[in-house]
Structure formats: structure tokens, C-alpha cells
Amino acid sequence: MYAAVAATPTPTLDTWLRELSTAANHSKISFSIAALLAVRPGAARRAAAAGVAAVAVASVSANLLGKQLARRPRPDRDAAQVPFVRHVPMPVSASFPSGHTASAFAFATAVGTCLPWTSVPLGLLAATVGYSRVHTGVHYPGDVAAGALLGMASAAAVTGLARPLLHPPG
Template identity: 70%
Template sequence: MAETAVAPGTSRVSSLLHDLQQLDHALYAAVAATDTPTLDTGLRRLSRAADNSKISLTIAALLALRPGRGRRAALTGVAAVGLASASANLVGKELVRRPRPDRAAAEVVADRQVPMPASASFPSGHTASAVAFAFAVSAGLPAAAVPLFLLATAVGYSRVHTGVHYPGDVAAGALLGTACGAAAVALFRSR
């Protein structure tokens, strides 16, 4: 019987991916198992408010009322949200097709839950859009960096807390959002 050749490093890569998936599931389970009744309502509301980038678009509308740098930052931020949303939802989720977490098996408290999206889990589109917006707006308005990145972090965490994403989905969304924010900034600086 002939032995099938395995590319060097293949077993190491698959072992690493397996370990990362195990860690991802363990972190998700730890969040689900942690009793946080004071946080549950607020994080559920934040997660819902971030649907369709409503928070970012509201902030952009307010910034657009300020002429000059505020308007330009708002426009760059909205472009970054559009790029991140398309990249996460039309490309990333379609390529990876990771199933959503099983909230019932993890026993995610009902008071935390938001409706489970029908789309794939990886990457988190909410996180990608929030981070892209924070990155793009902060490039034009540095004073906005800390509050916007704190908000983006809270949005990302809320997606794990409510049980609709694994932490790895959120981390990937943050990386994608950073890239999309940088691309939007570069596009607007070149004009």
C-alpha cells in the first residue's frame, strides 16, 4: 500500500487551527457561564443598536454638521463602514461559512440574547464596521479615537456576550475593520 504524501507542516497547521478553535469555544463558554445580570441588558441593547451600523451612522450624521474636518471624518467613516460591511458580509462570511454558536448548548442566559442572525458567524460584521468607523474617523479627528475605539470594543464584546459570535469571529472582524478603515483613509487622502 502506498503512503499518501503530506505536505510538510500540514499537521502542525491543522493542530494549531484545532487548538485555536478549542480556545475560541472555551472562551465563548466562559463568557456564557459568567453571571452578569447588571451587564446583560445594556450589552443586549448595545448589540441591537449596532445593527446596520446605526450607532456609527448616527455619529457620522452629527459629525457632518460640523464643517471642515468633522464633515470629512464623517464621510471617511461612512465609506469605511460600507467597505467593512461588504467585505465581512459579502466576502468573508461566504468564503468561511462558519456556523453560529449553539447558545442552547452553552446555556447563554435568555436575558442576554438578541435574535440569532441567519448569516454565517465569521467574521463579525458588527465588529468590522465599528472598528472601521473608529479607525477612519480617528484619522481625521484624533480626539475621537479613545471613545470610538472603546465603543467598537464594547460592540464586539456585546456580540459574544449575547451569544451570536465566538471571540475569534470578533477578533477577525476587528482585523478586517482595521484594514477597511485604513483603506478608506488612504482613499480619501489621495483625493
């Protein structure tokens, strides 16, 4: 699957997906959306807090636990012939799971739990971030799938524990 993505010519998408992948570094996209939500009162502010908390849980789980336990090497972009125009800097951390994907799905799931109307656009954004990590040659599809599951589980943990705060009576 990785080689199929790498070998598929997509010149129209290459630059855009590389830029999206880079913009997702350090959850900058999620934190920007959270900042926009946080300036609104009520459910939007609670959604922003839940999203940021879920990103924190997912990031710790992926980067400090998952990558340390799995230690999967990164893909060989040269062997897979990933075009140079797609390249982002190759992270030095292990490949499994995808931290970018875990954080994006954690944010999308947590915010979507609080604000259901955001579920589809944020879910599509998270999926695109995950795909961009394979497209740029820094992750295998399995890394992204595991990251997505980890992100959703992180959001479920945060929203489950914080349910009384996220859904106050009245």
C-alpha cells in the same frame, strides 16, 4: 473562551449589552455619530464621510466576502447556557467574521484617523460592540477578532486612498 463568557453571571450588564448589540444593527450607532459630525464643517465633515465609506467597505468585505467564504456556523447558545436575558435574534448568516464588529472598528478607525481626539472613545465603543456580540451568544471571540482586524484594514484602505481629500493642504 466562548463558554467562559457565556457562563459568567453579569446581570448588571446583560440588558445594557443586549441593547447595545441591537443598536449596532445596520451600523445605526456609527451612522448617528456620522450625522452629528456631518453638520459641522471641515475636518468633522470629512471624518464623517471617511467613517461611512469605511463602514461600507467593511460591511461588503465581511458580509458578501468573508461570511460566504468561511461559512462558520453560529454558536449554540443553549449548549453554552447563555442566559435568555442576553439573547438577541440569531442572525441567519455565517458567524465568521463579525460584521457588527468590522463596521464598528472601521468607523472608529477612519474617524479617529481624521479626528484623533475621537480615537479612544470610538475605539472603546467598537470594542464594546464586539464584546456584546459574544456576550449575547451570536459570535465566537475569533469572529470578533477577525471583524476588528477587517474593520481596521477597511478604514486604512479608505483613509489611504482618500488621503488628499481628508487632509487638504492649508
